[in-house]
Amino acid sequence: KPRVVAIANQKGGVGKTTTAINLATGLAAAGKRVVLIDLDPQGNASTGFGLTPEQRQTGSYEVLEGSAPLATALIGTMVPGLTIVPANVELSGAEIELVDLEHRESRLARALAAANDVDVDYVLIDCPPSLTLLTLNALVAADFVLVPLQCEFFALEGLAHLVRTIERIRARFNQRLQLEGVVLTMYDKRNNLCEQVEADVRAVFGERVYQTVIPRNIKVSEAPSHGKPVILYDVRCAGAQAYVMLASEMLRRFNDG
Amino acid sequence: KPRVVAIANQKGGVGKTTTAINLATGLAAAGKRVVLIDLDPQGNASTGFGLTPEQRQTGSYEVLEGSAPLATALIGTMVPGLTIVPANVELSGAEIELVDLEHRESRLARALAAANDVDVDYVLIDCPPSLTLLTLNALVAADFVLVPLQCEFFALEGLAHLVRTIERIRARFNQRLQLEGVVLTMYDKRNNLCEQVEADVRAVFGERVYQTVIPRNIKVSEAPSHGKPVILYDVRCAGAQAYVMLASEMLRRFNDG
Numbered sequence: 001k002p003r004v005v006a007i008a009n010q011k012g013g014v015g016k017t018t019t020a021i022n023l024a025t026g027l028a029a030a031g032k033r034v035v036l037i038d039l040d041p042q043g044n045a046s047t048g049f050g051l052t053p054e055q056r057q058t059g060s061y062e063v064l065e066g067s068a069p070l071a072t073a074l075i076g077t078m079v080p081g082l083t084i085v086p087a088n089v090e091l092s093g094a095e096i097e098l099v100d101l102e103h104r105e106s107r108l109a110r111a112l113a114a115a116n117d118v119d120v121d122y123v124l125i126d127c128p129p130s131l132t133l134l135t136l137n138a139l140v141a142a143d144f145v146l147v148p149l150q151c152e153f154f155a156l157e158g159l160a161h162l163v164r165t166i167e168r169i170r171a172r173f174n175q176r177l178q179l180e181g182v183v184l185t186m187y188d189k190r191n192n193l194c195e196q197v198e199a200d201v202r203a204v205f206g207e208r209v210y211q212t213v214i215p216r217n218i219k220v221s222e223a224p225s226h227g228k229p230v231i232l233y234d235v236r237c238a239g240a241q242a243y244v245m246l247a248s249e250m251l252r253r254f255n256d257g
Numbered sequence: 258k259p260r261v262v263a264i265a266n267q268k269g270g271v272g273k274t275t276t277a278i279n280l281a282t283g284l285a286a287a288g289k290r291v292v293l294i295d296l297d298p299q300g301n302a303s304t305g306f307g308l309t310p311e312q313r314q315t316g317s318y319e320v321l322e323g324s325a326p327l328a329t330a331l332i333g334t335m336v337p338g339l340t341i342v343p344a345n346v347e348l349s350g351a352e353i354e355l356v357d358l359e360h361r362e363s364r365l366a367r368a369l370a371a372a373n374d375v376d377v378d379y380v381l382i383d384c385p386p387s388l389t390l391l392t393l394n395a396l397v398a399a400d401f402v403l404v405p406l407q408c409e410f411f412a413l414e415g416l417a418h419l420v421r422t423i424e425r426i427r428a429r430f431n432q433r434l435q436l437e438g439v440v441l442t443m444y445d446k447r448n449n450l451c452e453q454v455e456a457d458v459r460a461v462f463g464e465r466v467y468q469t470v471i472p473r474n475i476k477v478s479e480a481p482s483h484g485k486p487v488i489l490y491d492v493r494c495a496g497a498q499a500y501v502m503l504a505s506e507m508l509r510r511f512n513d514g
């Protein structure tokens with residue numbers, strides 16, 4: 001049974017997709033079999049692997065509404081061991097359409113439970129911003145939540161909100177859900193706001209904050225326009241190296257040598 | 258009748274709230290009477306004016322569900338001429354609660370139409386990320402959409418998606434809705450991705466792209482932790498000056514000396 005990790009934060013633009021793409025790639029590079037589910041109607045994770053509109057015909061929308069079993073929605077990527085369930089534009093209608101369906105919050109959990117034929121080590125879910133029904137589906141399906149956190153004031157303010165939400169979901173829908181970790185993203189040493197936010201977060205969340213910190217690095221924001229994870233676009237850059245380290249740190253925390 | 262401007266972009270973290278706070282302040286500083294509606298459950302716009310939890314008891318949630326007329330939800334700010342309808346945590350439940358209500362997409366439009374006692378020049382609406390029912394309410398209530406755009410690849414990709422959404426909403430719900438403008442945010446001269454994105458956007462959207470470009474500026478991201486718009490936190494900094502210019506450019510575009 002794979003470990004299911006939702007990469008979530010209702011605050012926008014904090015590095016969820018960038019973390020999902022590059023952590024998935026780092027885990028696959030370490031020899032793990034990984035599925036990445038793109039649950040954001042923007043489809044940024046799908047774009048980050050250069051998927052064409054034709055390759056996105058069957059995706060997370062079809063999996064949620066039940067017309068496609070998970071295995072039929074998987075697409076290979078240029079990274080050995082990493083397959084992706086893409087997002088297409090249909091998904092933006094899902095917010096409103098899903099509400100009237102049965103088991104509206106556990107459609108993804110049920111699709112994953114039914115996918116006995118998908119034998120992988122990790123399932124990562126890239127969540128959209130806002131606590132929408134799509135994000136709720138991810139949190140109900142997940143065992144763990146990884147929270148990318150930009151070192152900014154608004155992002156820090158949202159963290160308490162997210163922790164409360166995780167607790168509510170654990171109580172009502174998914175007893176096994178836990179906050180696995182917080183990873184600091186777009187860290188800029190020249191900006192002393194980053195140091196302040198880091199100190200605050202480590203004081204409150206202690207060991208749950210990853211030692212690996214992702215630096216702000218131009219190559220990271222260039223990679224998606226080339227349809228590649230930064231680990232493939234420029235493996236030597238600081239951003240890529242940080243994501244390689246993040247993947248090994250996650251494996252250590254899971255005792256998954 | 259006030260001009261109603263939704264500040265919207267489903268892409269997260271592009272500067273919607275920062276633009277809403279500082280454009281509202283700039284318009285008020287130019288002598289206009291302004292209401293800012295915080296429609297994001299994160300309540301970042303409310304935080305940006307230092308509002309306490311007590312001050313947010315009645316806010317946009319109560320306006321949407323109909324228990325409070327707009328005028329009773331207005332709170333004064335430290336900026337003369339600028340009042341705000343705050344957001345509280347109740348709002349994050351609104352996504353799902355609103356769906357079963359009558360006129361679910363036009364609750365805000367109806368509240369604004371009924372507010373004859375609110376005599377102002379501009380109503381700005383800070384939208385959450387994702388195209389949720391809250392964002393839909395803002396777009397149905399608005400005359401104009403101002404789109405903050407971060408000069409990054411994922412943000413540019415989302416713009417076409419947003420334009421299609423505006424067209425769909427104009428056709429089905431709100432004939433007067435138009436894309437008033439695009440404003441480039443967090444522009445970093447050292448990052449040539451910014452120049453490429455700017456060239457692409459100006460080629461496609463022409464005059465609709467504001468001449469004023471908002472630079473990336475540390476003071477802008479520090480201001481919210483002091484509960485003040487950057488125009489009050491440090492009026493001489495590049496970010497504050499850019500927002501002052503943005504307000505005057507908007508007034509010129511509206512022929513509103």
Ligand SMILES: Nc1ncnc2c1ncn2[C@@H]1O[C@H](COP(=O)(O)OP(=O)(O)OP(=O)(O)O)[C@@H](O)[C@H]1O
Binds near residue numbers: 011016187411
């Ligand atoms: N370490 C980094 N250095 C530089 N740029 C980065 C870094 N991480 C992310 N970015 C850029 O910042 C922007 C926001 O990141 P990303 O889209 O991954 O965030 P997100 O949380 O997924 O956003 P959304 O809330 O819209 O889903 C993107 O343009 C991305 O390329």
Ligand SMILES: Nc1ncnc2c1ncn2[C@@H]1O[C@H](COP(=O)(O)OP(=O)(O)OP(=O)(O)O)[C@@H](O)[C@H]1O
Binds near residue numbers: 271384442444
């Ligand atoms: N010009 C700027 N220079 C530096 N930092 C900025 C600038 N504009 C915004 N920021 C910072 O970038 C982050 C994202 O901006 P903001 O929260 O306004 O975006 P948003 O689109 O409202 O996000 P969301 O999608 O979560 O609502 C914030 O931490 C903000 O302080």
Ligand SMILES: [Mg+2]
Binds near residue numbers: 018128
């Ligand atoms: Mg994303």
Ligand SMILES: [Mg+2]
Binds near residue numbers: 275
């Ligand atoms: Mg915002």
